[in-house]
Each structure stands twice: as C-alpha cells, then as structure tokens.
Amino acid sequence: MVVKVVQVLPALELGGVERGTLEVARGLVAAGHESVVVSAGGRLVEQLEREGSRHVPWELGKKSLLTFLQVPKFRRWLAQEQPDIVHVRSRMPAWVVWLAWRTMDPARRPRFITTLHGMHSINRYSAIMGRGERVIAVSETAKRYLLDNFSGVDPAKVTVIHRGIDPNEFPPGYQPADAWKEQLFSDYPAAKNKHLICFPGRITRWKGHLDLVKVVAELCRQRQDFHVLVVGSDPKDKFIHEVKTAISEAGLDAYFSFLGTRSDMKELYAVADVTLSLTSTTAEAFGRTVVECLSVGTPVIGYAHGAVAETLGAIYPQGKVETGDVQAVVRKVAAVIEGESAPIQDNPFVQHRMLTETLNLYTDVTGAGTPS
Template identity: 50%
Template sequence: MKVVQLLPDLDGGGVERGTLEVAEELVKRGHESIVISAGGRMVKQLEAEGSRHVTWDLGTKSFWTFRHVWALRRWLKQEKPDILHVRSRLPAWIAWFAWKGMNPNERPRLVTTVHGLYSVSKYSGVMCKGERVIAVSKTVEAYIRNNYPETDMGNVRLVYRGIDPQEFPLGYQPSEEWLEKWRSDFPQLEGKKVITLAGRLTRLKGHNDLIDMIKVLVAQGMPVHALIVGGEDAKRKAYAEELYSRVNDEGLSEHITFTGARSDIRDIYSVSDLVLSLSTKPESFGRTVAEAIGQGVPVVGYDHGGVGEILTALYPLGKTPLNDADQLVKTVSEVLESGVRPHGNPEFLKTTMLDKTLAVYGELVNDFTE
C-alpha cells in the first residue's frame, strides 16, 4: 500500500505523535509512507524511520490556502496513493475538494480521523466526510452521531489512541541520578503526598479546582503537595499570572509548585502518589491518564469524555463527578488513604491502535496484504 497522511505541521503533540507511529508501522510492514505537512521538529525522526515528507502548508487559516486544491489534485494523480488519511480540519477541506474533483476510479480512498470534540459547524463537519471515519473514543463516536446525523455510522470505526507500555512501563523507577537531582530541586516534597496535574497552563485544565482542593486538604491537616507540570501558553499569559497570584494570595506557596514545562513526565509520574485530570471540557481521549495508569500510578479524574472511559476501564476508584468540589476532595482522600494502585494499562495500547488503523486501510484497499 501507498499511504499519504495529511496534517498542518509536525511540531509536536498527540496528533503528530500518532501520525509518526502509523508512518513507522507502515514502513515496518513493507508499505510506502508519505506525510504532508508544513514541517517541524519531528520531520527528522519521520524521515529517519523510513517515511517521505512533503513540505506543504495546508493548515494556515486563510482563503488563500485554498489555492493549493488544484496542485494537490495534480500531485495525487501523479503519486497515485492507495489511501489519503486526513487528520485536521483545514487540510481536510483542501484534501476533500482535491479528492472530490478526481475520477472516482483513480482517486485514493479517503480516511479521516476525528481527534477532538470540535465546535459543531459545517467547517468541522468535513472530518466526517471520509469513506472511513476513525473515532478516537466512544465519546467521539457519540459526538459524531449526535452532531452530524448525515454521517453513515456504518463507516465509523472506533480506534482508541494507544500508549506504548515500553515508554510508560508498569512499576517504572527513575535512575538514582534523576532522583538525586529531583530531591535537590524540590526539597519541599520531602515527606509529602505528591499530587500531580500535568498539562499546559490553560483555563480548561482545571487548575483552580486543584487549588480549591489543596486548600481544603491542607486545612484538614493532610500532608500534601501539588505539582502543576506544564509550560505557560503563549496566548494565555494573563491566566498563568492569575494562577501564580492566587496561590500566593491564598498562602499556598508551600503546598503548590509550578514546575514549568518538563520533558521527564514519566519520572514525575513515578514519584507522584496521585495524578489528577481535571479538564472541565470533556477530552476526546485523555493520554496523561492512560500513561500514568500504565505505570501503576493512581489517577483521579472527572468522569466525563475520554478520561471517564479510561478510568471506567482501568481504575474506576478514581472517577469523580464534574464540578463537585466536595466529592473531589473526598475521592482524592480515599484514593490516597486506600493505597490501591492500578494494575497497568492492558487496553489502550499503541500496538492495538496501529493494528486497527491499518485494518481500516485494508478495508478500503482490495489487494491489501500485511
């Protein structure tokens, strides 16, 4: 098979990581893999793993971007891929118009992946126009069914995102060197129950709910310390400043630490007593939840969206209702006191995601052989 994946750029993120994983698997199985994007820091890895990268900016939000429709159509006629797999809305529109104008007997088969719970609109509806539509969770499946009734649900395939257990192994322990530096950098964690919330500083991640919770736990005399792990969002600096000020004003500086962006999240999970997922908007999947549970670290999260699905399957003890501050404190206290840890992640696996994605391609390509 010859497969083309299309997305805005390769600068990092969950969609980009999934694209590279599929590309690598295609090459391993003897297929030809091409990725079209505006480029980015992951291109080097993509090419090193055997795929071809075509630099094409199809993700800039401008009507001028639509000039690429005819060039893309010409390129597809020339390259003759078997599958065109689109993962983002604006590139999907370019691809859709290019694909629609081709001879149905000569064009590639069209696959789209609905990676997020986009704002409901005709613009977002393009992600449901594939001959096969991949939904990354049951939450996304329901989103498609409820908001785009014209979609033939017989063409929708549930393919959960997957975690690599070698990357987030059960019972993982960091090196002595890392632990030594960690203790030196964060001596305030000594003797405390460490509660970690990972994610960039954006309002939807529920940082204020964490602050409310820590305030109550500290007042109750529980020896806790919260880590907020994530960098500032360049467009939301005012929100970050608001959080810093609030922690200071509430007298919680000794109980809450902002670590900034970190690349050692696996190590941080391993020294955490509890990981939190408090996104106030339902997430399409919830990668941090699956990662932490995969390592056997307890997770407490709001029981909605993809996070609720993962917790239901792997660690139901950690489910807590959205916007119920009292129950959040109660759930966190019970999990910390119980000492009950998850048994890992046997369900949301990278290998399963890859097998199922390639099976979707196989449905559309008659002469498909693995």
C-alpha cells in the same frame, strides 16, 4: 500488496495528533507499506524520516482563505503520487485535501479517511472531519460527539480506534533513578519529602487548573504533607497568570511548583503518589496522560467527563469522580495517600492494538492484503 498512505496534518511539532501520526507511519513501514506525511515541518520530521517515512513540506494548516489557493496544486500532486489512501487529521488540511480530492476521477483517486482527534466547535468548518469515506473516532465519546452534533454522518462509516500507548515506554512498576530524583528535588526543594500530586496538561482554562486550586485548598485543611507538580505550559501565556493569582489569593503558593513542559513524564508519573485529571468543560477525546500514568502504576483521580470516563472505567474505576465534585476528589486523593487504593487493572489501550486496527482499516478500504 503494498499500500501507499499519505497522512496530512498542519505540522510535526509535539502533540497527540503528531504522536499518533508518527506511530501510524512507523507501523506502516514496519508492515512493508509506503508512508508519506505532508506537513509544514517541525521538530519531529527528523524522527519521522529516520523511521522510514518520507516527509513532504507543505503548509496546509494555516487558517486563511489564501490556503485554499493550494487546492489545484495539491490535486495535481495527488494525481502524480497516486497514493491508495489520503488520511487527514486536522480541519484546515482536511478542507484543502477534500476540495482537491472530490474533483478527481472517482475510479483513480485515493480513498479519503479522516480522524476525529478532538471535540471541535460545532459548525460547518468542523463538519469536514465527518466527510471521510471512513471516519476514525479516537474514543466512543468522540464518536458520540460526532454523530450527535454533525448531521449527515453515516454511523456505519465511523470506526472507533482508541489511541494507545507503548507499555515499554511507560512500564508498570517503573522507578526513576536516584540521580533524577535528586535533581528534581534540587530544582523544586518544596516538593522534597512530600506526598506528590501530579497535574499534567497545557495550562488552559478547560483543563481544570482553577478546580485544582479548590482541591488543594480543601486538602490542606486536612493535611500539609503534600505538594503539587503542575506540568505543562500556557501556549498563549495568558491563563497561567489567572491560575497563579488564584493560588496566591488562597495563600497556597507553598503547595505548588510549576515545571513547564517536560520530556520526562514517565519519571514524574512514577514519583507521584497520585495524578489528577479535572477537565470539566471541553471534553477530552481520549486522555492519553491518564493511560500513561496508570500504565506506570500511579493512581489517577479524575472527573468522569468525556473519554476520561472511558479510560478510567476500564483501568481504574475507583478514580472516577462526578464532574465538579471537589470534595469527592479530596476524599479519594487522601485515601490514595493513606494507601487505600484499589488495584490498577490491565490496560487495553495499547499502541500495538491501535496500529493493528488502523492498518486493518487501511487494507479493508483498499482491498489490499499482506504486502508482497
């Protein structure tokens, strides 16, 4: 039996939710099912359609009361499309879809599935992510957060399906081409002939950039043969000024290069001696960069906060540090630079497993078997 799945999200720009949507869409098509994605559009639409899914342009993610005017139209569209499953991954679209879905004939409406991708604020608006007939949590941490903070969620309907990466995209032992390295060090000459520390992630207050400054200040008391590559941008162009001011006030400008958003993360992970993850407030729901970097073979030192504790615990336990313990981070970074690093274990967080478990859930809730 062929299953028709509609995935709904705000847009198809770059990001973890968008990437997961494309991966599941690709997996559905490969398994012989029908894949439809509803979003406001974006740079990933072309790839989505090239890989066999249908895209329906529809802006349901705008946080405005006017967005709820789309509910009757979306209800009619669902009745016309007759999907087996509607799968929502973000709060505002989830509200629109749920309001449309709940008034449909229960015998004819699709199954309603939600995925909790992040640690949302604890309020009624976020509670929609626990209202799916089945709820996917992207880590044990995300599941615990959902059950601890939102009443009325039945634990039996929550399934943990960890995110996964493609090992072929981040192959163990990968080494960048000489031409790529020459270009990197031409663009950022301060990094040449130095031990490199990679710090990926959007430049926001909760990602730990100010703790990174403290780590560098302590590490440079021991040695000066290192350089930090800060990879990512500030979506609101606010916090980056605070970070750069802290760096300058500490006299550490020579130790930092800001690379902005990059599409060559595999190369950057591979050229680094170590990568840091210092999120200490809002917890990571999964922490994809940790898994990507470890897959390539570069050690990761990170605060054991949120799902980073899960991923590091499974692949590189030596990298775990108590949240906020800057001195421990410095000691572990220094040890890695000196070659004192434990082996990286096999990565269980792979895309194939994630897709298999997601498609199994789809076929389970619809009672479908292998496509005919």
